[in-house]
Amino acid sequence: MSLKLQMLGTGSAFAKKYYNNNALLLDDDFTLLIDCGSTAPLALHEMGRSFNDIDAVLITHIHADHVGGLEELAFMMKMKFKRRIPLYIGEALAAPLWDHTLRGGLYQQGEISCLEDIFDVRPLKPGVKVDISKGITVELIQTRHIPGKDSYSLYLNDRIFYSADMVFDPELLNKLVNERGCELILHECQLQGPGEVHTTLQELLSLPEHIQQRTYLMHYSDDVQDFVGKTGEMEFVEQQKIYEL
Ligand SMILES: O=c1ccn([C@@H]2O[C@@H]3COP(=O)(O)O[C@H]3[C@H]2O)c(=O)[nH]1
Numbered sequence: 288m289s290l291k292l293q294m295l296g297t298g299s300a301f302a303k304k305y306y307n308n309n310a311l312l313l314d315d316d317f318t319l320l321i322d323c324g325s326t327a328p329l330a331l332h333e334m335g336r337s338f339n340d341i342d343a344v345l346i347t348h349i350h351a352d353h354v355g356g357l358e359e360l361a362f363m364m365k366m367k368f369k370r371r372i373p374l375y376i377g378e379a380l381a382a383p384l385w386d387h388t389l390r391g392g393l394y395q396q397g398e399i400s401c402l403e404d405i406f407d408v409r410p411l412k413p414g415v416k417v418d419i420s421k422g423i424t425v426e427l428i429q430t431r432h433i434p435g436k437d438s439y440s441l442y443l444n445d446r447i448f449y450s451a452d453m454v455f456d457p458e459l460l461n462k463l464v465n466e467r468g469c470e471l472i473l474h475e476c477q478l479q480g481p482g483e484v485h486t487t488l489q490e491l492l493s494l495p496e497h498i499q500q501r502t503y504l505m506h507y508s509d510d511v512q513d514f515v516g517k518t519g520e521m522e523f524v525e526q527q528k529i530y531e532l
């Protein structure tokens with residue numbers, strides 16, 4: 288079974304040269320959309336794809352660069368493609384996603400009054416591995432991002448760590464690689480300034496060589512070209528390029 292990754296975008300929340308950091312994870316006959324930010328509909332269109340190519344969507348946390356495209360996805364699925372696709376989401380995020388993000392646009396008396404009316408909601412428990420398709424498994428790992436806000440990283444197929452947005456957690460990365468056999472790390476990377484709610488390049492450069500060698504950087508700002516060749520053993524992921532994982 289092959290596993291491929293194609294980023295819709297690799298930009299940070301406010302990047303203008305790069306789309307939101309959202310991903311397609313593809314096995315032989317299934318396409319999972321990881322996060323669906325405000326730029327996802329346009330990014331998909333530019334890749335020659337549409338929401339009809341998506342079999343399921345997974346949300347890591349509630350920020351517009353990760354959920355801002357869900358209203359369009361929901362309307363397209365309901366009105367045009369007539370499918371209620373699976374929505375994989377941390378169980379703590381389902382109510383806030385509806386109440387605080389989607390209800391305003393999607394609510395329609397007698398027609399759409401909850402998340403389940405538009406998605407096949409599949410709540411995920413952190414630490415519990417779930418089969419998404421024949422070739423894709425996911426385990427949520429709760430990680431720190433914004434104080435007072437639930438946010439999750441992903442451990443895919445028992446071998447790939449996808450950070451989503453998180454502050455630097457070297458203990459977790461060391462544990463995943465040294466104890467759980469993590470082969471590949473797709474990590475967000477703030478290029479300049481103090482991390483505060485993100486992980487900085489400076490922090491990632493403190494990782495041991497054997498961890499850097501399997502680490503690829505995403506969620507970066509528009510000045511990324513100034514940092515090519517300054518990332519130690521790590522490389523930047525490119526949006527739209529297809530990677531065999
Ligand atoms: O306490 C806060 C809350 C938010 N922010 C900014 O808002 C952005 C939201 O999307 P993001 O998580 O990709 O990046 C975040 C930051 O750029 C911040 O700097 N500090």
Ligand SMILES: [Zn+2]
Nearest residue numbers: 300350352452
């Ligand atoms: Zn983000």
Ligand SMILES: [Zn+2]
Nearest residue numbers: 348350432452
């Ligand atoms: Zn975020």
